[in-house]
Amino acid sequence: MPNLLSIEALEADRVFAQRQLESLPASPWGTARLMWEQRLAEISRQIEEMRVSAATSASVALIFDGLPVVGQGDIRLDFSTDVLAIYQKIIAASMATLSDQQIATKGKIKGAGRSKLYIRDIVRGSMGFILEELSPPQTDMFNTPLKNAVERATEFLASLNTASDEDFNSAIDTAAPRLVSAVQKFAKVLKDAGATAKIVGSEHKLALGLEDVNRLSDRFTEVDVQEESVTLDGVLLGVLPDSHDFELEVDGQDGVLKGSATDDLVAKYVADQAFKEQLLLKPVTAFLRYTRTFRNSKLLREQVMLENLEPRIENEMFGRF
Structure with a gap:
């Protein structure tokens, strides 16, 4: 507990x-x-x-009240299924941000399997669930990454709940779009159901009454996450396997375009030497996804994800005839 x-x-x-x-x-x-x-x-x-003597593994209680809850022992199945699934997405995104890497806005999150929480028990005297990670083989002296992710997520939600308008913009600006989207859905599910929530972890806790839920959800209606697929020609300066960062010198543009590459692309880049030799420091066509976070039509953050690459040898040959 x-x-x-x-x-x-x-x-x-x-x-x-x-x-x-x-x-x-x-x-x-x-x-x-x-x-x-x-x-x-x-x-x-x-x-x-x-x-x-706080526990070193992840443990958090999600306690609900409001219209989906009847008495102290009954809760609507559709609501509990939706809200727990979205909370799990919040934790997966929170854990992925611990390494300060950019997260793809769609598809499977790297390391998502390590972010899984399990229903261990129900909260006595109210309607809620105790979620925990599977017990490690031996007790660790330090917090597990999943515990840090859970506590960080609660802290992030609490900061959004009490933030001024300026601080809210700042928090959304610095957060990963995947995390913003998950929190946005969490607030909407609570508001649409007329529910309140209390999140209690080992180090941080948060209470969202009806007024808090409505305010948080209304703020997120002003947030818009947009995606755009872009194809650019340029010269690949490199892809770093550990950080997944890439650098691309784009034709006709000053400076160097930087961002994060997808897991699949990095895996092929590292494992396939011939593929790497066709691309590194050579003309390429890059397939990118731009993710932009807006609030009230104001750009707060832009994320660039490199999804694929192909050499431009054929184009160059055509150019010589």
Whole structure:
């Protein structure tokens, strides 16, 4: 269970124990008083222990309320399926950004399999799910990448929820379009369903009431992520296998075009030496995808993804006749 959720439950127990203690006579010799004093001390000890010994693997609680929830044990299947699937996409995009690499706006995210969360339990006393990563073979001293991704995602959502208009633009500007799109869908699913949400991790938590959900969703209606396929001729200066960065000297343009190459292209570039020799420092035709993030028609961010390459040998031969 997420540390913060466990701490919340213990703090509620501590309040109850404190009230029971205050309702007893002042005599220090009563058995009941001694029992509640011991219980209060034990709860306080557990809280302090949890605060200093957070789990190193990913664990997060998603708790919902509002129209899709009936009582404390029933939730609409279509809503829960949609919202959990979109939350998983948020985590996959968040994990992919940990390496500061550009993420393709469509298709499979590199390393998405390592970002999988699993429903471990339900939240008692309310309608929610406890999501965790599969337990590693042995306990690690450091946070797993997936835990960092989960905590970063919660922190990002919280920052958007409380951000001023200027800070919201800044956050969207620096975030990967894939992450922006996933959060946009998450807010829309909550608003369309008339739902509220509470996200509680090991280190960060967030509560989205109806007003918060409506504001966040309305802000995202002003955000538009557009894609454009572009073909350019130029000279390939290189593709870096580790970072997936590429550099292309475009015909008729000053400077060097830089961006990120797809996983499939990098894999072929590294494994196929003949393919690489046809392209490196030679005339090529580059097939690119531009992804632009706008808010109120103002360009916030542009991402360039190199999807494929082919040599221009044939074109050059035709040019000599």
